Amino acid sequence: MILGRVIGEVHGTIKHPFYEGRRLLMIEKLDHHCEPTGDYLIAADSVGAGADERVLVLDEGNGARQVLDSKDGPVRSVVVGIVDDVMCDT
Amino acid sequence: MLLGRVIGQVVPCIVTPGLEGVPMLIVQPLDKTLNPKGKTLVAADATRMAGIGELVSYEGGREAAMALDPWFVPVDHAIIAIIDGVNVTA
Numbered sequence: 205m206i207l208g209r210v211i212g213e214v215h216g217t218i219k220h221p222f223y224e225g226r227r228l229l230m231i232e233k234l235d236h237h238c239e240p241t242g243d244y245l246i247a248a249d250s251v252g253a254g255a256d257e258r259v260l261v262l263d264e265g266n267g268a269r270q271v272l273d274s275k276d277g278p279v280r281s282v283v284v285g286i287v288d289d290v291m292c293d294t
Numbered sequence: 295m296l297l298g299r300v301i302g303q304v305v306p307c308i309v310t311p312g313l314e315g316v317p318m319l320i321v322q323p324l325d326k327t328l329n330p331k332g333k334t335l336v337a338a339d340a341t342r343m344a345g346i347g348e349l350v351s352y353e354g355g356r357e358a359a360m361a362l363d364p365w366f367v368p369v370d371h372a373i374i375a376i377i378d379g380v381n382v383t384a
Contacts, residue, residue, distance in 0.1 A: 219375030
């Protein structure tokens, strides 16, 4: 899993049926100090995360399909948690 | 998933069984501000509706093939949605 920050939403009318009714969030990837790495991804939402929230993103297909209760959905990234705090010594 | 811009089309004359008729589009990956980033790639169009100049989101890896029907095909990038808008709020 990776740390990220919700920086926006993506909307599309024409999409794969699996994504009908699902929120797609723009996630800025963060390092362990919660600094942006400069990279981003688009992930499906499973927890109701909002703009500017720090989140935990699962970036693996089998786990993502399990979370979204699908056998064959074309999904790899899903937001699985909202992060309150990150403590890291180094 | 990531954002990309369709910049061209590939017209193959011979394809692996299962991929007949699937549009193959040249996609320029974009960063979160919609500026080109990285090398272009060829993606199968699972929406079958994307055209040149359109903003799309695509999935890479194993999940790309799962967007297609039949799904057991050798594809590593597939266009999942045509993007109407990106709201970067944070």
